[in-house]
Amino acid sequence: MTDTIDGRQWVALIRAMAEAVVARRDYLSALDSTVGDGDHGVSLAKALGEAARQTTALGDPSPESALHTAGSAIQNTMGGASGILFGAFFMGMARAIAGRPSATLSDLAAMSAAGLSEVQRRGKASRGDKTMVDALAPAVVAAQTAVVESQPLAEAVENIAEAARLGAESTKAMVAKFGRAKFLGERSLGYQDAGATSMSIMLSALAEGLKGEV
Amino acid sequence: MTDTIDGRQWVALIRAMAEAVVARRDYLSALDSTVGDGDHGVSLAKALGEAARQTTALGDPSPESALHTAGSAIQNTMGGASGILFGAFFMGMARAIAGRPSATLSDLAAMSAAGLSEVQRRGKASRGDKTMVDALAPAVVAAQTAVVESQPLAEAVENIAEAARLGAESTKAMVAKFGRAKFLGERSLGYQDAGATSMSIMLSALAEGLKGEV
Amino acid sequence: MSPRAKKLINRPDMILPEMLEGFAAAYPDIVRLTDEGLIVRRTPKAEGKVGLVIGNGSGHEPAMIGWVGRGLFDVNVPGEIFTAPGPNRIVQGIKATQSSAGVLVCVSHHAGDLINAEAALELARAEGICNADMVVLYDDISSAPKGREPERRGTAGLFFVWKMLGAFAETSGNLGACKALAEKVRDNTRSLSMALTSCIHPITGQLMFELPEDEMEIGMGVHGEAGAGRARLVSADDTIQRMLPPILADLPFRAGDEVIVLLNNSGSLTFMELSILYRRATQLLAETGIKIYRSWLGAYATTQEMAGFGLSLCRVDEQLKALYDAPANGAWFKSVG
Amino acid sequence: MSPRAKKLINRPDMILPEMLEGFAAAYPDIVRLTDEGLIVRRTPKAEGKVGLVIGNGSGHEPAMIGWVGRGLFDVNVPGEIFTAPGPNRIVQGIKATQSSAGVLVCVSHHAGDLINAEAALELARAEGICNADMVVLYDDISSAPKGREPERRGTAGLFFVWKMLGAFAETSGNLGACKALAEKVRDNTRSLSMALTSCIHPITGQLMFELPEDEMEIGMGVHGEAGAGRARLVSADDTIQRMLPPILADLPFRAGDEVIVLLNNSGSLTFMELSILYRRATQLLAETGIKIYRSWLGAYATTQEMAGFGLSLCRVDEQLKALYDAPANGAWFKSVG
Numbered sequence A, B: 001m002t003d004t005i006d007g008r009q010w011v012a013l014i015r016a017m018a019e020a021v022v023a024r025r026d027y028l029s030a031l032d033s034t035v036g037d038g039d040h041g042v043s044l045a046k047a048l049g050e051a052a053r054q055t056t057a058l059g060d061p062s063p064e065s066a067l068h069t070a071g072s073a074i075q076n077t078m079g080g081a082s083g084i085l086f087g088a089f090f091m092g093m094a095r096a097i098a099g100r101p102s103a104t105l106s107d108l109a110a111m112s113a114a115g116l117s118e119v120q121r122r123g124k125a126s127r128g129d130k131t132m133v134d135a136l137a138p139a140v141v142a143a144q145t146a147v148v149e150s151q152p153l154a155e156a157v158e159n160i161a162e163a164a165r166l167g168a169e170s171t172k173a174m175v176a177k178f179g180r181a182k183f184l185g186e187r188s189l190g191y192q193d194a195g196a197t198s199m200s201i202m203l204s205a206l207a208e209g210l211k212g213e214v
Numbered sequence C, D: 001m002s003p004r005a006k007k008l009i010n011r012p013d014m015i016l017p018e019m020l021e022g023f024a025a026a027y028p029d030i031v032r033l034t035d036e037g038l039i040v041r042r043t044p045k046a047e048g049k050v051g052l053v054i055g056n057g058s059g060h061e062p063a064m065i066g067w068v069g070r071g072l073f074d075v076n077v078p079g080e081i082f083t084a085p086g087p088n089r090i091v092q093g094i095k096a097t098q099s100s101a102g103v104l105v106c107v108s109h110h111a112g113d114l115i116n117a118e119a120a121l122e123l124a125r126a127e128g129i130c131n132a133d134m135v136v137l138y139d140d141i142s143s144a145p146k147g148r149e150p151e152r153r154g155t156a157g158l159f160f161v162w163k164m165l166g167a168f169a170e171t172s173g174n175l176g177a178c179k180a181l182a183e184k185v186r187d188n189t190r191s192l193s194m195a196l197t198s199c200i201h202p203i204t205g206q207l208m209f210e211l212p213e214d215e216m217e218i219g220m221g222v223h224g225e226a227g228a229g230r231a232r233l234v235s236a237d238d239t240i241q242r243m244l245p246p247i248l249a250d251l252p253f254r255a256g257d258e259v260i261v262l263l264n265n266s267g268s269l270t271f272m273e274l275s276i277l278y279r280r281a282t283q284l285l286a287e288t289g290i291k292i293y294r295s296w297l298g299a300y301a302t303t304q305e306m307a308g309f310g311l312s313l314c315r316v317d318e319q320l321k322a323l324y325d326a327p328a329n330g331a332w333f334k335s336v337g
Ligand SMILES: Nc1ncnc2c1ncn2[C@@H]1O[C@H](COP(=O)(O)OP(=O)(O)O)[C@@H](O)[C@H]1O
Pocket: A032, A036, A037, A038, A039, A040, A043, A044, A080, A081, A082, A083, A085, A119, A122, A123, A124, A125, A130, A131, A132, A133, A178, A179, A180, A193, A194, A195, A196, D082, D083, D111, D112
């Protein structure tokens, strides 16, 4: 397994994320349907598909270019609050790796933190508000822990994905403060947040992708 | 039992017809619902109620005035094709007894024939077209037979009512040529026509009313 | 599936008067409600012009209360839900136009509308009103075969007659010319309607007809009357492909003709769907060389919340184009001109 | 009950482009569709006047594609069904106005619309476009309590902003004045919506929300967002009696005020029901001494075939009255003036 991730690898990872979401499209839409409008899987799958298509077309891009292209494609294909926020995640990551040929684990930790911060700048949600932040924030913590503990990249990305998965699961116990679900108040309790779930799916795909030597 | 029918008695008979239709309102609407728009019972009940109210308000009218008032009330309250046709039935009867204080059996035969002719002048339906004509026309024949055979009025009106009832029943085997049901063509087979049924109900109420010495 | 049992009404027998009261209160600058329950134009048309009256069953709103106003009808005589008004009420409507140049009673061909208008004209004549006439209008190709046009029923394509006749009568004092114009529009108009779902009769609370989940009905009347037949539900494009060719063949509309296209929403169809349907219609018309002069997508004659639409084409010449483009100001139909 | 699974579309992912293509083909004299998928006024407004742009999720037609035209919007940026368009597309919309006097991006307050507009303005500034600003608009009293108005969402009451701002910008070259006018209308407008039935999301084919047979939801958002709560289904009169007082108390509207009343059909409500509802509203307003200047009953912002309505009041002074009465000519909203 590689211990840095270059532009081509990022393109392959974006494709892997797209595939993972496409495979779980109906599940994600179903999650969104009880408390949202039920379109999350369909629209994220379409947006990531477009991101994969556009980044693949770049040929041999820098990590920044690959991630920025993906973010912009997601924002403009997906639209809505979630489109701009998923896009912001990629664009935040892009900015943190600007001008560099490949990303190390410590870059990955900085990139995910930058992605989170961009999501929060736009979306204003904090942990506990039952959004994608509840999957992403623990993943960022896990990445930073991995850096401190000098974990190998393979182990690190698994821990990152696992943290996101637990974070997504934890949203079941939360009352929504953002998105359509917020108008339901207490009625949103018991349901796992769709955006947190898809964030966790994407991070798992990243871990799997790296293990599979993209 | 009386053997002539004066204006006050006509008012009472119109009331009896209204009560009979009101009592069978839902049944008539249901008949109209498979092949029509399901409003027949509701609208005929409302129209006859208004006819009863207006004729009662006349106090001591002539038969012509009672029947004409009823017809006009039905036409303008009920509206639609059936409203004008049920109204035409009463107005045709009214014209045939114009200027006379009461109706004998032979008047009744002439009146019902005039009612039928007015219904047909406006509505253009013949026997076999699956309309109220299929109840009314045999009733007119029965009335004429009763005159020829010099039946007592009590027996005559029972025969008239029975002829209408059989006529209404016979519409089950007919394909509609008029009204909404005509657009169904063969699909209208097997259903008893609503307007024929209510015509038969009204003529039965007339027979019962006369037996009950209105 | 789909018919809506929940209706926002008070009592079934109060639907008509309450609707008229609310409607007239909302548009006091356009209409007024008379004591007889007629909807009359607030500002009468110029002296000496022909008055236009229409009586019809209610429940089809915006038709026809919303079509009273400048460049449209002078008087509407609203009957009970789906039920033509009686003859006395139509006579009241004729009188309410207060037109000295004559009155044209417009009849959308349905048995009830026709018989009541005939009886009303008899009554009017008996009362000494001699300058009233009627015109019988129809457009639905599904209700009788070609060659028997006068047996056809009136559906949403009469939109064209009302719009053009309304503009014409605004400046015409000639009753015969108005009738001839109405017939000209009628004879250049053809329609076919379809429904995806049934609807609930607001008075009886019952379904108007039944339609299975995977079927549609083509050739639907405006009161839920059955059509030429059931068909399997198909895509928007295929629906247009099924409905447009018989319309074109019936008149027939030919390459080089100019037409106005109407897609009438029967109730709960969306503008989204109407636009998608219209797209396919333009493609097919382009293939046949028929030129579209104007289009109107929207709800004009509805059947409660029935989901469906009517497709209507009117062949136009310079006169009809100008009449279509003339300004109109009804509560629920405006043309900027 | 009632949501309509049958839709006349072709493929879910083609709804937006096919709708736009059909719509633009139907109204070539009013709008044109750009290669970027924007709906732009056919005849640009006078040189030196402020351009008005709105981006929004589709599926609410006639809003907003039908509101582009003279006296209304210059450009609409239609997003996917119920999904605000991304920032690049809004920037394209800003450019498409070609206005030298500045561009006002109008935002009906929903998270997606707001965040994307903010990002678009950042992008525009980065591209050197400096005379663009945005205004955030809201009206729904059910979505946040009094005192926290800016947290409220935008619903059908924004009708008043679009109509009046559209008329204002037709003759104004002052971006700040346009924004202030929009805020003035917003701050004098209050709305509350209700639904009888849910609807089907045309892309997912799924129900947007569930509503039992004997209940209604009061405080409904325009995308089926839950409201303040469920209530038992009551009569038309009782529904108005429940909805109007909280609207009046919120502004508050007071005796002597003049208002324009909007009853917005969310989809499959009938004009029949709207008129019956309006009747009760006029009675209650008369009791409180509030004067009705004008009313508009009809579909402006819909949620597919959802059955329900929004009740909105706008307090008007002489300026706002004149702007409301000014002519407008969108494909699906016309004001004769
Ligand atoms: N302000 C926000 N910050 C972070 N995430 C958000 C925010 N608003 C919404 N989300 C995320 O978006 C998800 C919904 O996505 P999606 O269904 O695609 O959007 P929409 O609600 O517009 O249909 C939610 O589950 C939540 O995770």
